[in-house]
Amino acid sequence: MIATTLFGLEPLLKDELEKINAKKIQIGNRCVYFTGNNELMYRANIQLRTALKILKEISIFKSKNEHELYKNINRIKWDKIMTTSQTFSVTSTVNSKYFSHSNYxxxxxxxAIVDQFRKKYNKRPSVDLKNPDFNIHIHISNNNCNISLNSSGKSLHKRGYRTNRFTAPMNEVLAAGMVLLSGWNKQQNLINPMCGSGTLIIEAGLIAKNRAPNIFRNNFSFQNWNDYDNILFNNLKIDIRNREVEFQNNIVGFDISASAIAMARQSVESIKLNDIIKIQGKNFFKSNGEENSIILINPPYGKRIALKQDYYKQLGDTLKQNYINTDAWIISSELEQLKKIGLKPSKKIKLFNGALECKLVKYELYKGSKKFNKFQSE
Ligand SMILES: C[S@@+](CC[C@H](N)C(=O)[O-])C[C@H]1O[C@@H](n2cnc3c(N)ncnc32)[C@H](O)[C@@H]1O
Incomplete structure (x- = not known):
């Protein structure tokens, strides 16, 4: 099987797969390969925080042109997979000198699929691009073609807790990745200034409670497959819920925008995390941190609305003055602006927020540490 992910999160996904007992785990480019049975496939879909899709390979072959591709697709016994009354879609990723257009x-x-059904049954399954029973994924790398069934259906970052559209929400998988990369050990409070619609605090809350991110989802594509085992799926969900834990510390999100706060509160309630997440209306520049907490910030990048020239400097000054004895992690695509923070990063990780290349940067704000003294004297 293949679990797809975002750039930079592959090692986290590998760790997650190890924890659910996947075998033969191997890191690829924006994906991790692994083996396992149907139970593991269900578990991967429900539990993995950093996976976007779980694909199950059904055929591997070589093709150098459309005729070979058509013939090879036609060799697969599609009526063993779906019926004429079901719907399907095909998606492809192509990186090949032989094929240039993924749509083609x-x-x-x-x-090839439709012709096979027509020939045998005089009927064909319909294409449904929005909500198909089956999503067939073809990946071509030069002449190597890999056909898989997408067991997830819609991407696993769509956890279902968002109740409204927010202007610049973070992808849920990226947010979970940022919390995991920060190394937060749940023994400290987690503070998320500029929380927007609340993606980071919600993903942190799910991690804090050991709650699976897609535990409430009931429309995985594998539920349409003819080998789907409803009893196994339901028992698995009970087992996963029984492994949830109590969380003793606080997760706090705040934002300057009233509409962002309202959205964050609605989402937190819909995923039933209101007992551990507090959301406040507050201006970061007038806020104070708590000692020994961890701070995660996804500030505005200034792409849509221009930021004040000294915005990132003010961000750095607030951290230096009001957030002493904390670790702060900031994700931004604005590399020049990040320099204005005026702190020496102790870690930098390349990630992508949508199409934007970003850096996730760690600042250790400990009195007495070399880095802290350096910026204090600047
Ligand atoms: C990029 S968005 C955060 C998106 C968030 N990670 C999410 O997933 O929805 C930046 C947020 O910073 C907030 N913001 C900007 N300046 C602020 C300030 N001085 N204090 C608090 N929040 C601020 C904005 O209202 C906006 O919601």
Whole structure:
């Protein structure tokens, strides 16, 4: 099987797969390969915080042109997988000197499937691009073609807790990745200034309670497969919920925008985390940290609305003055602006927030540490 993810999160996904007992785990490019049975596939879909999709390989072959591709797709016994009354879609990723257009590859694949059904049954399953029973994924790397069934359906970052659209929400998988990369050990309070719609605090809350991110989801694509085992799925969910734990510390999110706070509160309630997450209306520049807490910040990047020139400097000054004895992690695409923070980072990790290349940067704000003294004297 293949679990897909975002750039930079592959090692975290590997760790997560090890924890659920996947075998033959191997890191790829924005994905991790592994083996396991159906139970593990269900578990991966429900539990993995840093996976976008779980793909199950059904055929591997070589093709150098559309005719070979069509023939090879046609060799797969599609009526063992779906019926004419079900719907399907085809998606492709292509990185090949033999095939240049992924849409064309999808079209050839779709035709080969449909023609096989027509020939045998005089009927064909329909294509549904929005909500298909089956999503067939074809990955071509040069002449190596890999056909898989997407067991997840819609991407696993769509946890279902968002009740409204926010202007610049973070991808839930990236937010979970940021919390995990910060090394937060749940023994400290976690503070998320500029929390926006609350993605980081919610993912932190799920981690704090050991709650699986997709435990409440009931529309995985594997539920349409003819080998789907409803009893196994339900028992697994009970087992996963029984492993939730109490969380004794605080997770606090705050934002200057009243509409952002309202959205964050709604989402926190919908995923039933209001007992451990507090959300406040507050201006970061007038806020104070708590000693020994961990601070995660996804500030505005200034792409849509220009920021005041000294915005990132003010951010750094607030950390230096009001957040002493904490670790702060900031994610931003604005590398020049990050320099204005005026603190020496102790770690920098390359990530992508959507199409934007970002740095996740760690600042250790401990009195007496070399880095702290350096910026104090600047
Ligand atoms: C990039 S968004 C955060 C998105 C968030 N991670 C999410 O997933 O929804 C930045 C947020 O910073 C907030 N903000 C900007 N300046 C602020 C300040 N001085 N104090 C508190 N919040 C601020 C904005 O209202 C906005 O919600």
């Amino acid at each position: 590859v999808s079209l050839v694949t779709k035709d």
